Amino acid sequence: MTDKEEAVRFEDMRMMAEEEANACVWEQIAQDKLRAIPSLYRGGFKTLVKAHPRLKNMAAICLAWANGFTAKSPTRGLYLHGPVGSGKTGLIYGIAISLIKRHISVVTWPVPELLKAIQTTWHSDAEPTEYEILYEATEADLLILDDIGAESPSVWALQTLGQIVNRRYADEKTMIATSNLTLQKLTGRSNDLSAQRIGSRCCEMLADLPVPAVHLRGTQKEKP
Ligand SMILES: Nc1ncnc2c1ncn2[C@@H]1O[C@H](COP(=O)(O)OP(=O)(O)O)[C@@H](O)[C@H]1O
Numbered sequence: 001m002t003d004k005e006e007a008v009r010f011e012d013m014r015m016m017a018e019e020e021a022n023a024c025v026w027e028q029i030a031q032d033k034l035r036a037i038p039s040l041y042r043g044g045f046k047t048l049v050k051a052h053p054r055l056k057n058m059a060a061i062c063l064a065w066a067n068g069f070t071a072k073s074p075t076r077g078l079y080l081h082g083p084v085g086s087g088k089t090g091l092i093y094g095i096a097i098s099l100i101k102r103h104i105s106v107v108t109w110p111v112p113e114l115l116k117a118i119q120t121t122w123h124s125d126a127e128p129t130e131y132e133i134l135y136e137a138t139e140a141d142l143l144i145l146d147d148i149g150a151e152s153p154s155v156w157a158l159q160t161l162g163q164i165v166n167r168r169y170a171d172e173k174t175m176i177a178t179s180n181l182t183l184q185k186l187t188g189r190s191n192d193l194s195a196q197r198i199g200s201r202c203c204e205m206l207a208d209l210p211v212p213a214v215h216l217r218g219t220q221k222e223k224p
C-alpha cells in the first residue's frame, strides 16, 4: 500500500469512528429525553390506544404526522383541541416519543410550567438560565406547547409566550400546541395584542385537529 492509500484508509477509519461516537452521543441524549417523559405518557401511542381504543384514529393521524416530519424542511404543525381528559397530552407525547427515537430534537412544555420555570430563574443562580430555556424552546426542531391558553394571561406571560411563538414563526420552525380552546377562542380570548398575535400565528402555523370530546381520565380500560 502506498503512503497515499494508507493516508486515505486512515482518514476513512477516523471518520467511521467519529460517526460511531456521534451516534452513541445522540442515542444517549435520546434515552435521557425518553426517561424524562412523565411516566403516565411514556408508553406512547401503544399504551394510549390499548387503554383507550377510541383514540385509534387520532393516534394514527398523529403517528402519520410524526412519520412525515423531517427537521430539514418546514412542516405545518398541529393544533389539538378538546376538553380536559380527552387524550391530547397522550397524543402529543406519542409524537414526541416517535421523533426522539429518530434523534430529532423535541422540546415539550406545558405552557403554565414553562412560564413558571422562567420565573424561577430570576431568583437564584438556577440552572438552566432563562436564556437557556428560551434558546432551547426557540431552537428545537419541534416545540410542543401543551395546554396553551391555560396560562394566566398577565402582560408578561403573554409577551414571553408571544416572543417564543413569534421567533419560531419567523424562523419557519415547526410547532405543535394543545388547548382546551378552539383556535378562534384562543385568538379572541383577550384584547391584549400579544394574545391576539399568538392566536393569529397559531392559525397560520398549525393545522386544526379537534380531539373527540370524550372524557377518558378515570374511565376503565375500554373494550377494543
Ligand atoms: N400513553 C398513555 N398510555 C396510557 N394511557 C394514557 C396515555 N396517555 C394518556 N392516557 C390516558 O388518557 C387519559 C386522558 O389523557 P390526557 O392525555 O392526560 O388528556 P388531556 O391532555 O386531553 O387532558 C389519562 O387519564 C390516561 O388514563
Ligand SMILES: [Mg+2]
Binding pocket: 088, 089, 090, 146, 147
Ligand atoms: Mg393535557
